[in-house]
Structure formats: C-alpha cells, structure tokens
Amino acid sequence: MARQGSRSRPPTMADVARLAQVSPQTVSRVLNDYAFIRPDTRDRVLQAIDVLDYRPNQAARTLATSRSRTIGVVATDYLSYGPAAALWGVERAAGEAGYGVSIVSLRESNHRAFTEAMQRLVGQSVEGIVMIAPQDQSTHEVFDAFDNVPVVTLSSFETGEHKPIMLDSAEGSRIATRHLVELGHTVIAHLSGPPRFTVSEERVRGWREVLAETGLAAPEPVVGDWTAESGYLVGRELAADRHVTAVYAANDRMAQGLLLALHEAGRRVPQDVSVVGFDDVPEAAYMIPPLTTVRQDFAALGRRCIEAVLALIGNEPRLEPDPLVPTLVVRESSGPAPR
Template identity: 50%
Template sequence: MGVDRGRRPPVMADVAKEAGVSHQTVSRVLNDHPNVRTETRTRVLEAIDKLGYRRNLVARALVTKHSRTLGVVSFDTTLYGPASTVYGIEQAARAAGYFISIVSLKSIDKTGVRDALDYLADQGVDGIVVVAPQRSAAQALADLPLDIPVVAVEGGEAGEVPVVCVDQVEGGRLATQHLLDLGHETVWHVRGPGDWLEAEGRVAGWRSALERAGREAPEPLAGDWSPRSGYEAGRSLASMAGVTAVFVANDQMALGVLRAFTEKGVRVPGQVSVVGFDDIPESAFFSPPLTTIRQDFGAVGRHSIGVLLRQIEAGGPQASGRLVVPPMFVPRVSTAGR
C-alpha cells in the first residue's frame, strides 16, 4: 500500500483522481450508497487501499452534524461500580460504532454536572450518559433542559430523562429477607452516604423487608462506602448487644465490618451474619467469603447505550421512562442460621 506519497495524507479528491471518478462517487462508496456500479466500487476501493486513504471524520461531522461520539459523565471512576458501568458503556458504544468521551467528576454538585454537560455539548457529542448516583446529580439533570439526548444511570426520578438502573430496593429486600429466613430476629444496617440514591434504595428495601416480617428496624449506621467507615461501624456493632445479623450497603464497607469483628473477636458467621452489596471480585475471598448482592454493571452500561442510541436515532426522547435491571443474590459463607 503506497501510503505517504507527498507527505500530506490523501483526501477524497486524491482517491477520486486515482480511481478516475468524482470525489462524490468516492463518498458514495464510503457511505454504502446503493447506486454505484460494482465495477466502479471496486476501482474506488482499490484506490483507497493503494493510497492508504482514511476519511476525515471531523470534516464529516461538520457537514452531517453528527460526531458519532457519546459523552459520559461519571463520579469517581476509580470505584468498582462506576468503573464497571463505564466499561460496559464503552464496550457497547464501540460495538455500535460510537466513540466515548469521558468526564470524571471529583464531586457531583449542580455546577459540576452542568459544566460537564456543557463541556461535552461543546465538543459536539451526539448524546450523553450521566452516571448520576447522587440525588443532587439527578436533580441537576432534571432541572437543565438539554437539547441533546441524555440518559441517566442510577438516577432516581430525573424528570424527562430516561433512567437505567439496578433495582436497589429489591436488592436491599433480598439481603434482608435472606437474613430473616435464616432465623435472625432483626437485621442491622450499615448504610451508604445520605445523598446517594443507591444508599436510599437499599435502606428502603431493608426497611420494607423488616416491616413485612413485622420486625423492629434498628437505627441504621452511617457509612461513606469506604472500608474505613465500615470498620468504624463494625466497631460500634461489635460493642452492641443483640446484634446477630448485619446488612452492609456495599462490599467495601462489609470488608471493614469483617475486619472490626475479627479484631473484637466476633466470629462471622458464628455469632453475626453479614451480607454485602455489589459483589466486587474480592468478595469471594474475604474472611469469610462474603454473601452479597450482585449488580450487573455491564448490563446497566449496555442498556444505557441502547436507550440512548434509540433516542438519538428517533430524534427525540422516547417514552422509555425507567429500565430496571434486577439484582442477584449470591450466597457465600458469611451468613448462617441462628
């Protein structure tokens, strides 16, 4: 392939001359226009190959008004959940022929989200996925009427914006019911930070399962998703009487709880049963291996792209509302009967 003739990368006109056609015909070949003779097509294709031509997507985007780029706004992609979701998004988008442009926020406030959205809109993205697990982020989305398709992941009621999420309430219920089924009188809860919708959903599920069973719901302990906050909650729980079952709102905090229990000589699951949430890859190897609720982040990512693309191609918001991915119970060793 004779690339590099004359330094400057070849453009459509060069291919056209090489193939003895007009540049428009080259364009047609490139865009799979039906009305091109097969013989012409192969001639053009050969010329493209010979010159090593690659079409300029920027020029294309200028005229079509479509960049085939999708924006992703996410909060702290260092965390397993967001990272996995973004990974799913990226895979699905690339499979559909879209590029992914990422903005990772340190903190999610209204200004942060607004700026990120503006930033991406400036770049000319065709649509945006906002991984908006916090109430404030979801709120921000609902408030700003963007003229560009948007999908929220884990987003609560985000006004007009369609939402893809895991059923957190169901997950909380599953975890709590499992512990009740094992014969525990009641279930304690280490919850996630106040502003997070996921944290609230899990609290709601936990509370609902307890209520349905007619049990008293103890005051939940507050955490911030970090192992350290779980550790501190664990130390509190270890010093309290009558704690036999704990539902911890994520696996990292559950790790902290387990650590605190180990230090205090509380045996798991001998004395206390523990259930986590997320099923991070490490959970199966905690001491003891953690019973938990798995979230299929990959599916969430894929679905969000599906919804977004449908919206883009339809040229307006579909009445899609809310797409809910079910959570999955994963029994391991950290829970046992009374």
C-alpha cells in the same frame, strides 16, 4: 495498507477520488454504503482507500452532518468497581453501536462542576450523554439546562423526562434481607451509603420493607460513605453491639471494612455475625470469609444506557425495560443465626 511517511498530511477523500478516477462524492457514497454503486466502481474505490490507507476525517464528517458518533460520559468516580464496571459496559456497548466514548470526570459533584462537564461534552458535539454519577435535585436542573442533548442517568430519582436506567436496588436489598431473615436472624442492621443519594435510599427502603413485612424491628441504618474505611469505622460500633447478629452492607467495600472490624472485635463471621454485601466485586469471593453478596450486572446496565441514549437520539419512543434484577450469591459470610 501503505505506511505513511512520517507526519505527512493524511490522504483526503479527494486523493482517493483521484486515484480511483471518480468524484469525491462517489467515494463518500462507498463509505456510507449507498446502494446504487456499480460493483466495479466500488471495488476501485475500496482499493484506492486501501492503497492510500485512507481514513475519513471525523471532524469534517461531524461538521457536515452534525453527527459526531460520540457519546459523552460523565463520571464522578470510576476507581470503584460499580462505576468502573458501568463505564466499561457503556463503552463496550457504544463501540458495538459504532459510537466512540468521550469521558469527563468530576472532582466534586456540585452544580458548577456538572455544568462544566456537560459544556465540555456538548462542545465536543457528543450526540448523547450518560451520567455515571450520583445525583440529587440540583444536578437535574443542570440537565434541564441542556435540553438539546439527550441525557441518560444511571441511578437517581425520576424527575420530569429524566428517568434513570437503573438496577433495581430496592429489590436487591429485599433479596439480601430476606436471605438473612430466612437464616433466622431477628436483629438485622443495615450499613448504608451516604444519605441523599438515591442508591443509598433505595437500598434502605428495600431493607425496611422486608423487615416490616416480617414484623421485625428496623433500627436506624448505620451510615457509611461506600469506602472500606467507613465500613471499618462504623463497623466497630456495630461489632460492639452484641444484639446484632446480621449486617447487610450497601456495598462490598464497606462490607470488607466491616469484616475487619468484626475480626478485630473477636466476633466470628458467620458463627456470631452474618454479613451480606452488595455488588459482587471480583474480590468478594476472596474476602475472609468469602462474602455473601448481591450481584449486579453492570455490563447489561451499560448496554441499556446506550440503548436508551441511542433511542433518544433517534427520537424513538423511550423504551422502558424492566429494571435489571440483581441476584444473590451465597458464600460463607452468612449463616444461621446463633442462639
């Protein structure tokens, strides 16, 4: 574990080989866990590696093997909890599998930006790409254009080969809505995410299904854009409608904005209005009142993404695990319907 001189050329495999009195190839074999190496040779090599503080040059390795041991991630927004947590899970799972993670974020999510991001990653010869970004039809065309690198998407509709690894958003919605139904609510509004995004639509779908099953009327969802601000703004209208006694928000941040709007309108939660969110962000338990919400296991999601890309990289049959089912976390923002 020697310290290197300041900015000196790092040692190469040849240096190690010389010191250990073997050929470079033998060093390479030791590094790659080749089976037939005499134990004492291996030891000599390992010791030389240690003495020189040698670390293999990834670029050379990549060039020689055309395997970069790197996964690319394209994200639109990891300032929000969901994407960030997914990124976290992906990065962690990748690390455990011996892969590094290279990340590119998009400012806008249009065709050109996607293409650019993908090109960038492909140029870094990533072995696979995980998309943590909302998608629509046009982005899928982009994936198709990059058909020599496996792409795994994280929530989107299914087209062609690109099946998404996703949480069962619709099921989460059903759970949330059912909870409100069971509490006796009959007018259950939905504060949805922006249309044309699969996650939004899935959540709308689940909510509609339960209302239909139960024979309740399904009003048009009120549309937000995932931000607390939008939750607050459309929440004010919701707050003004005295018929509404329960709102299921498509994520916790909008729910938070909604809580403020209800508070300002003098409507008590949960006595007058029940609120249920989605995500279980760390702050959910500390909102006023603590938010009932649907918890998603983002870490597991990330793990699955990595499993899926690695499978694709290894040309293994694509595994189709059951979607991850979210769970309901009941806190204080939901209660029996008033009468």
